Amino acid sequence: MSDVLSIVLLIVAGAIFAMSEISIAAARKIKLRVMADEGSLKALEVIKLQQQPGNFFAMMQIALNGISILGGIIGEQALTPYIRQMISLFYQGPLLSEISFTLSFICLTSLFILFADLLPKRLAIIMPEAVALRIVSLMRWITFLLMPAVFLFNGLTNIMLRLLNFPTERTELVTTEDIVAMMDAGAEDGSLQKQEYQLIGNVFDLELRTIGSAMTPRDQIIYFDLDDSSDDISQKIIEQPHNDFLVCDGGLDKIQGSIESKEILRLVLKGELAQINPTQIDKDIFYLPETLTLSEALNAFKVATQPFAVIVNEYATVVGIVTVKDLLSSFMGELITPQDEEQIVQRDEASWLIEGLTPINDVMRSLDIEDLPERNQYETIAGFMIYILKRLPKRTDNFIHQGYKFEVLDLEGVRVEQVLVTKMKVKN
Numbered sequence: 001m002s003d004v005l006s007i008v009l010l011i012v013a014g015a016i017f018a019m020s021e022i023s024i025a026a027a028r029k030i031k032l033r034v035m036a037d038e039g040s041l042k043a044l045e046v047i048k049l050q051q052q053p054g055n056f057f058a059m060m061q062i063a064l065n066g067i068s069i070l071g072g073i074i075g076e077q078a079l080t081p082y083i084r085q086m087i088s089l090f091y092q093g094p095l096l097s098e099i100s101f102t103l104s105f106i107c108l109t110s111l112f113i114l115f116a117d118l119l120p121k122r123l124a125i126i127m128p129e130a131v132a133l134r135i136v137s138l139m140r141w142i143t144f145l146l147m148p149a150v151f152l153f154n155g156l157t158n159i160m161l162r163l164l165n166f167p168t169e170r171t172e173l174v175t176t177e178d179i180v181a182m183m184d185a186g187a188e189d190g191s192l193q194k195q196e197y198q199l200i201g202n203v204f205d206l207e208l209r210t211i212g213s214a215m216t217p218r219d220q221i222i223y224f225d226l227d228d229s230s231d232d233i234s235q236k237i238i239e240q241p242h243n244d245f246l247v248c249d250g251g252l253d254k255i256q257g258s259i260e261s262k263e264i265l266r267l268v269l270k271g272e273l274a275q276i277n278p279t280q281i282d283k284d285i286f287y288l289p290e291t292l293t294l295s296e297a298l299n300a301f302k303v304a305t306q307p308f309a310v311i312v313n314e315y316a317t318v319v320g321i322v323t324v325k326d327l328l329s330s331f332m333g334e335l336i337t338p339q340d341e342e343q344i345v346q347r348d349e350a351s352w353l354i355e356g357l358t359p360i361n362d363v364m365r366s367l368d369i370e371d372l373p374e375r376n377q378y379e380t381i382a383g384f385m386i387y388i389l390k391r392l393p394k395r396t397d398n399f400i401h402q403g404y405k406f407e408v409l410d411l412e413g414v415r416v417e418q419v420l421v422t423k424m425k426v427k428n
Helices: 002-026 029-037 041-051 054-088 096-126 128-145 147-163 176-189 194-205 230-239 261-269 294-303 324-335 360-367 381-389
Strands: 223-225 244-248 255-260 287-289 308-312 318-323 344-348 351-355 398-401 404-412 415-423
Touching (some): 054 128, 294 308, 344 360
Antiparallel strands (some): 351 415
């Protein structure tokens, strides 16, 4: 009976060590860090074990191999007599001992596989952090007790790894791909809502997209000219009720400053004509180069006091303007963009109307397209059309790419205003 009890204890010990090995290896570092920030000391211990796992795994292998050897020695003595008695009831031939030993071996191996290996490891892989926190202190004490043997085998392992030119410690960096994979998994199981998923994805795009994808292009800028009449000024404010307007002398290449529309409205409310008072012009214009990413542009606005920036190219030519709202809209999307201002409108299950200035990243996300050719050559779907066609598009120009038909629907001069994207039907 003592041998049977010993087998039970060995199975329990094996199960604990098996759970420890899997849970420490499978525990997610990001979740452990969150728990550590919340004050969990055991989470910190698990992180330390993951960063320097040599001693832990050396102890683990010593313990597991010791349990296996003891299980084989004790198990043969414990189970064989009972199995021999059972078999002898209906067989007493010359192979009785061999049959008893074989069945004893199969029973013992099955018990260890099921209760000391498979079952505990399945539990550990299902809830690795919870198991790791419960057993980490015990494992550290056992490692300390077995330190001489642990030091010997871990040292030999390190020597062999160095000879093979492999690292001796685990280096784990959380990359953008790791976070995106976690986002995808969260979106699939429903723990991450659609808006949250899109918002986080847009944040990663801030480093990839340039300021040109969010700015108002040069030909769409509404500005006041010093020679504008009162009626011209009033009409521009009525048609484009912006808070601020650029003031130019003959065109955008001669910017004199900016003026707030409320200064002109104050004159109108007093019964005076709408006009530009030179003393009301703010000469301090905030310029940004068109090569900045959206992330860099946001950082630039942090230290600037201006509500908008004028975007210039390398030749100091004005190519557009951008506001903080434009930058926020680039990754906040539907949260701050009114429904009637959406750049991508889905007509039905297989077609979309897309504005030409829509960032290509937004198009790829809406159409579930993973990659496009020479992605760094264009910022918008209009740029994509020009790149593929190798010329300025004309109305009805179209091509098929990755199962989608892209067709120019509307032009404003040479600028692509709208694109119709249709998902092609797969032919059997």
